[in-house]
Amino acid sequence: MRPSCNPSKFVGDKIKKLPPSGIRRFFDLVTELDDVVSLGVGEPDFATPWHIREMCIHSLEKGQTAYTSNYGLPELRDVLSRTYYNRYGLDYNPASEILVTTGVSEALDLAIRATVNPGEEVVVAQPSYVAYLPAVLLAGGVPVPVSASAETEFKLTPEALEPALSEKTKAIVLNYPNNPTGAIMGRKDLEAIADLVIEHDLIVISDEVYECLTYEGKHVPTASLEGLKERTLMLNGFSKAYAMTGLRLGFAMGPSEIIHAMMLIHQYTMLCAPVTAQIGAVEALRNGKEEMERMVRAYDRRRHFIMKGFDKIGLECFTPKGAFYTFPYIGAYGLSSSEFAEKLLNEKKVAAIPGDAFGEAGEGFLRCAYAASLEDLRKALERIGEFVDGL
Amino acid sequence: MDEKIKQILEILEENAKASPEEISALTGMSVQEVSQTISKLEKSGIIRHYKAIVDWDLVGENYVYAVIGLKVTLERNLGYQAIAEKIYKYPEVRSVRLLSGDHDISLTVRGRSMKDVAFFVAEKIATLDQVQGTCTHFVLKTYKEDGVILHEPETFERLPISL
Numbered sequence: 001m002r003p004s005c006n007p008s009k010f011v012g013d014k015i016k017k018l019p020p021s022g023i024r025r026f027f028d029l030v031t032e033l034d035d036v037v038s039l040g041v042g043e044p045d046f047a048t049p050w051h052i053r054e055m056c057i058h059s060l061e062k063g064q065t066a067y068t069s070n071y072g073l074p075e076l077r078d079v080l081s082r083t084y085y086n087r088y089g090l091d092y093n094p095a096s097e098i099l100v101t102t103g104v105s106e107a108l109d110l111a112i113r114a115t116v117n118p119g120e121e122v123v124v125a126q127p128s129y130v131a132y133l134p135a136v137l138l139a140g141g142v143p144v145p146v147s148a149s150a151e152t153e154f155k156l157t158p159e160a161l162e163p164a165l166s167e168k169t170k171a172i173v174l175n176y177p178n179n180p181t182g183a184i185m186g187r188k189d190l191e192a193i194a195d196l197v198i199e200h201d202l203i204v205i206s207d208e209v210y211e212c213l214t215y216e217g218k219h220v221p222t223a224s225l226e227g228l229k230e231r232t233l234m235l236n237g238f239s240k241a242y243a244m245t246g247l248r249l250g251f252a253m254g255p256s257e258i259i260h261a262m263m264l265i266h267q268y269t270m271l272c273a274p275v276t277a278q279i280g281a282v283e284a285l286r287n288g289k290e291e292m293e294r295m296v297r298a299y300d301r302r303r304h305f306i307m308k309g310f311d312k313i314g315l316e317c318f319t320p321k322g323a324f325y326t327f328p329y330i331g332a333y334g335l336s337s338s339e340f341a342e343k344l345l346n347e348k349k350v351a352a353i354p355g356d357a358f359g360e361a362g363e364g365f366l367r368c369a370y371a372a373s374l375e376d377l378r379k380a381l382e383r384i385g386e387f388v389d390g391l
Numbered sequence: 392m393d394e395k396i397k398q399i400l401e402i403l404e405e406n407a408k409a410s411p412e413e414i415s416a417l418t419g420m421s422v423q424e425v426s427q428t429i430s431k432l433e434k435s436g437i438i439r440h441y442k443a444i445v446d447w448d449l450v451g452e453n454y455v456y457a458v459i460g461l462k463v464t465l466e467r468n469l470g471y472q473a474i475a476e477k478i479y480k481y482p483e484v485r486s487v488r489l490l491s492g493d494h495d496i497s498l499t500v501r502g503r504s505m506k507d508v509a510f511f512v513a514e515k516i517a518t519l520d521q522v523q524g525t526c527t528h529f530v531l532k533t534y535k536e537d538g539v540i541l542h543e544p545e546t547f548e549r550l551p552i553s554l
Binding site for chain 1: 397398401402416417418419545547549550551552553554
């Protein structure tokens with residue numbers, strides 16, 4: 001008989017060292033319970049607007065199921081280029097400076113792999129979306145978390161950034177409007193860190209997937225700052241603005257040299273983004289403005305509603321300016337974020353994400369998404385109110 | 392349009408019963424500001440009317456609806472407006488519209504039976520001097536009314552937790 005073996009030894013060292021997702025256990029708990037009101041969902045509660053779905057269906061009926069260019073459908077790159085020129089005066093050549101990807105997740109992975117050499121450091125402003133650190137680790141880079149804390153409205157300041165920079169720093173990852181805090185960085189805020197970025201010769205990887213979900217003021221793309229365009233990779237996608245999460249479609253815009261480098265990896269790993277989703281995306285950009293703005297107004301109403309609810313309960317919370325998350329401070333109740341979230345779930349059946357899932361800087365906070373029906377928000381607020389009263 | 396006004400109109404268009412307190416919570420405006428804005432919108436005629444969409448079938452009141460297309464001839468001194476006025480005064484007539492295309496005017500009529508509606512059209516509408524012809528379509532089922540889907544809305548599953 002041949003000897004048996006333990007297959008876990010085949011898993012590579014890099015992966016073994018990858019930190020496990022902080023909410024795996026929490027996820028299992030949620031699925032075991034009935035009647036849970038979830039504020040833990042990081043995606044729109046709208047279905048993709050019908051005109052977009054219809055265009056996808058029509059393309060399937062016509063048999064448009066072939067590969068596209070590695071860079072993405074020329075039609076989509078054209079309309080993306082025009083869209084960003086019209087919105088912000090940003091000029092990206094559709095032939096060489098835009099890459100269509102399978103969600104922003106892929107764009108992020110490509111951006112880091114295409115730029116970061118092993119051992120080089122990547123500064124990540126936290127609290128932040130959970131993929132940035134693992135993406136850096138997988139590329140052999142060294143993630144350096146920097147706190148963008150509540151005291152600075154969760155914005156990254158030069159005071160926080162400068163001490164984290166070293167000779168090995170290659171890139172900085174920004175995500176504004178921010179998941180999980182709902183913070184945004186205005187022009188002045190970005191200006192404040194632009195000099196450091198240039199002085200230290202860094203690339204900015206700017207995940208702007210919540211761009212369209214900006215409620216106060218106008219979104220400012222990092223690339224629109226003087227001197228930053230040629231050192232910025234703007235990552236964005238259709239998931240949040242057009243409620244297309246499961247269709248997996250994102251894109252990167254940036255200098256042709258780096259976009260080309262990203263395309264080299266993309267062509268061997270993904271070949272091209274799903275064509276059906278790309279066709280839907282063309283329709284979204286051409287005719288989706290009204291529906292998108294209708295959804296944004298609905299989120300904005302819920303934002304006011306949940307903030308008013310927190311206010312009544314007495315929960316301290318930064319007023320989010322973008323995305324669809326609130327990040328109330330729960331540190332005053334003597335429980336860690338995880339303890340608070342777990343107790344809230346077990347006792348009151350409200351699911352929200354413990355803040356430390358988004359990095360150490362998120363400890364003491366709870367992410368409550370308001371991409372939920374008003375009825376659910378009302379129920380959740382009532383239960384959270386009862387919960388904190390009992391603490 | 393003022394973004395706040397748009398928000399109020401959108402909330403009321405969806406739910407005319409939303410109270411100023413609820414609208415205040417959804418917009419961040421004060422209750423007083425909401426009330427004042429709404430009365431301005433009512434006075435200026437931007438908000439025309441509040442009403443309920445009733446499913447009469449469920450209380451056993453069976454109504455029959457018909458969409459009727461009219462061809463009309465215009466006479467000297469009598470435009471479409473005057474014809475519409477003659478028609479919309481009947482309570483059986485629920486809506487009147489001037490159209491492009493095959494018919495000039497389209498109306499929705501509500502009656503107790505098909506016969507009821509047919510006689511109403513034959514006696515009151517077809518007999519008007521300006522009406523050249525009528526084309527009556529009885530409504531068999533209404534799927535969506537004024538933006539409200541009248542059967543199960545579409546649902547989809549989301550993961551209970553995602554980052």
